[in-house]
Amino acid sequence: MTTTSFPKEDIKVLLLEGLAPTAVETFRAAGYSNIEYHEKSLPPAELAAAVADAHIVGIRSRSHLTADIFQNSRRLMAVGCFCIGTNQVALDAAQARGIPVFNAPYSNTRSVAELVIAEAVMLMRRIPEKNMVCHRGGWAKSAAGSYEVRDKVLGIVGYGHIGTQVGVLAESMGMRVIYYDIETQLALGNARATASLDDLLARADIVTLHVPETPSTRMMIAEPQLAAMKQDAVLINASRGTVVDIDALAGHLRSKHLAGAAIDVFPVEPTGNSDPFESPLVGMDNVILTPHIGGSTGEAQQNIGLEVAAKLVRYSDNGSTLSAVNFPEVSLPEHMDSRRLLHIHENVPGMLSRINELFSAGEVNVDAQFLQTRGKVGYVVIDVSASEAQARQLKDGLAAIPGTLKTRLLY
Ligand SMILES: NC(=O)C1=CN([C@@H]2O[C@H](COP(=O)(O)OP(=O)(O)OC[C@H]3O[C@@H](n4cnc5c(N)ncnc54)[C@H](O)[C@@H]3O)[C@@H](O)[C@H]2O)C=CC1
Numbered sequence: 029m030t031t032t033s034f035p036k037e038d039i040k041v042l043l044l045e046g047l048a049p050t051a052v053e054t055f056r057a058a059g060y061s062n063i064e065y066h067e068k069s070l071p072p073a074e075l076a077a078a079v080a081d082a083h084i085v086g087i088r089s090r091s092h093l094t095a096d097i098f099q100n101s102r103r104l105m106a107v108g109c110f111c112i113g114t115n116q117v118a119l120d121a122a123q124a125r126g127i128p129v130f131n132a133p134y135s136n137t138r139s140v141a142e143l144v145i146a147e148a149v150m151l152m153r154r155i156p157e158k159n160m161v162c163h164r165g166g167w168a169k170s171a172a173g174s175y176e177v178r179d180k181v182l183g184i185v186g187y188g189h190i191g192t193q194v195g196v197l198a199e200s201m202g203m204r205v206i207y208y209d210i211e212t213q214l215a216l217g218n219a220r221a222t223a224s225l226d227d228l229l230a231r232a233d234i235v236t237l238h239v240p241e242t243p244s245t246r247m248m249i250a251e252p253q254l255a256a257m258k259q260d261a262v263l264i265n266a267s268r269g270t271v272v273d274i275d276a277l278a279g280h281l282r283s284k285h286l287a288g289a290a291i292d293v294f295p296v297e298p299t300g301n302s303d304p305f306e307s308p309l310v311g312m313d314n315v316i317l318t319p320h321i322g323g324s325t326g327e328a329q330q331n332i333g334l335e336v337a338a339k340l341v342r343y344s345d346n347g348s349t350l351s352a353v354n355f356p357e358v359s360l361p362e363h364m365d366s367r368r369l370l371h372i373h374e375n376v377p378g379m380l381s382r383i384n385e386l387f388s389a390g391e392v393n394v395d396a397q398f399l400q401t402r403g404k405v406g407y408v409v410i411d412v413s414a415s416e417a418q419a420r421q422l423k424d425g426l427a428a429i430p431g432t433l434k435t436r437l438l439y
């Protein structure tokens with residue numbers, strides 16, 4: 029087991045939002061015993077205080093880590109988003125303070141894709157309305173307005189990891205897949221890119237959204253886009269709540285322009301299961317409402333727990349930042365016979381020469397050096413053959429270089 033200059037039992041790991049036991053097990057197996065585990069997200073003030081006291085923080089989509097939180101969390105070393113989306117984290121602010129943020133880019137992809145396919149079938153068969161009639165003691169046996177998904181056009185907005193999975197599954201059921209993405213993407217199977225979003229909206233019987241939350245996707249599906257959809261088309265949103273104008277959608281469902289919708293994410297979501305849920309879509313029989321559970325399956329959560337905790341442990345033990353979403357990516361070998369110094373700094377001219385001056389002045393041998401920069405931050409890892417005292421002295425020397433954000437020493 030790797031040792032760190034800072035004793036592992038003092039490295040505080042804060043895990044929020046009911047992460048899978050695999051996350052806790054991974055930390056424990058690596059020797060991290062100081063774990064604070066919460067089943068829920070914390071209210072903003074409690075969150076800020078808890079993060080300020082932690083070295084490693086694990087969250088899901090509900091905990092908003094703002095620039096202020098990073099500003100006031102001097103101990104914080106790394107953040108793990110145990111999900112795909114990282115829009116809840118002020119990534120630039122984390123970068124500016126030398127804090128890498130990790131996520132699980134694929135672990136719940138399939139879970140979302142399966143749900144979307146199921147919802148496409150349910151909506152095309154008008155199951156939500158028929159289900160509600162039965163619950164109210166009625167009987168609505170009729171084929172009117174019900175269709176197979178075979179041969180229908182599925183329009184995927186955002187053809188990334190989830191969008192492509194949805195496309196592959198949809199084709200296996202005979203759907204014709206078209207997609208729109210701002211980037212050029214490899215079309216899987218027989219899927220075809222559309223010239224524009226409007227083109228997709230005009231052709232699709234089922235529109236499903238798989239874009240991240242960014243300024244360009246905010247209210248991307250608003251009144252004009254909804255109006256551009258085909259009569260009786262259906263909309264599925266399991267991306268982010270900010271992507272759709274929910275009031276405008278309610279209007280198009282009420283007027284029967286659109287035949288139905290399945291919505292998993294909302295502009296404002298309850299912070300916990302005991303909070304009330306409010307939406308203009310509540311009470312509409314032709315809408316499937318789900319509480320942001322696109323990625324909530326046993327398989328996904330178990331895998332996410334393992335994946336993100338392993339990334340955090342690797343960073344803490346070894347300095348590797350591979351697949352960090354906001355940070356220079358460095359994949360490092362083990363440092364069996366060396367002591368490893370980590371230096372995170374502002375990405376300004378002259379930094380490397382200052383670092384190298386420090387080492388050329390000393391009497392230690394540099395075994396390996398790794399450097400990577402990204403945005404405003406640079407990351408240098410130096411393996412040295414040195415005594416513990418020499419390595420500590422070098423760490424202090426690194427910390428004294430102006431523009432230094434963080435230094436660490438791994439034995
Ligand atoms: N409901 C849930 O529980 C879950 C929701 N999600 C959401 O799904 C999103 C997508 O996930 P992935 O497919 O893994 O992400 P991804 O990054 O692999 O794919 C997103 C795609 O959207 C495209 N895109 C970005 N801006 C666009 C725009 N303005 N117009 C058209 N295309 C645009 C990108 O080029 C990319 O191809 C996540 O960011 C997350 O917000 C993810 C997992 C679970």
Ligand SMILES: O=C(O)C(=O)COP(=O)(O)O
Pocket residue numbers: 088089090110111112113114136320321322323324
């Ligand atoms: O992975 C994502 O981006 C999700 O939206 C899932 O979030 P969750 O882990 O269910 O809070």
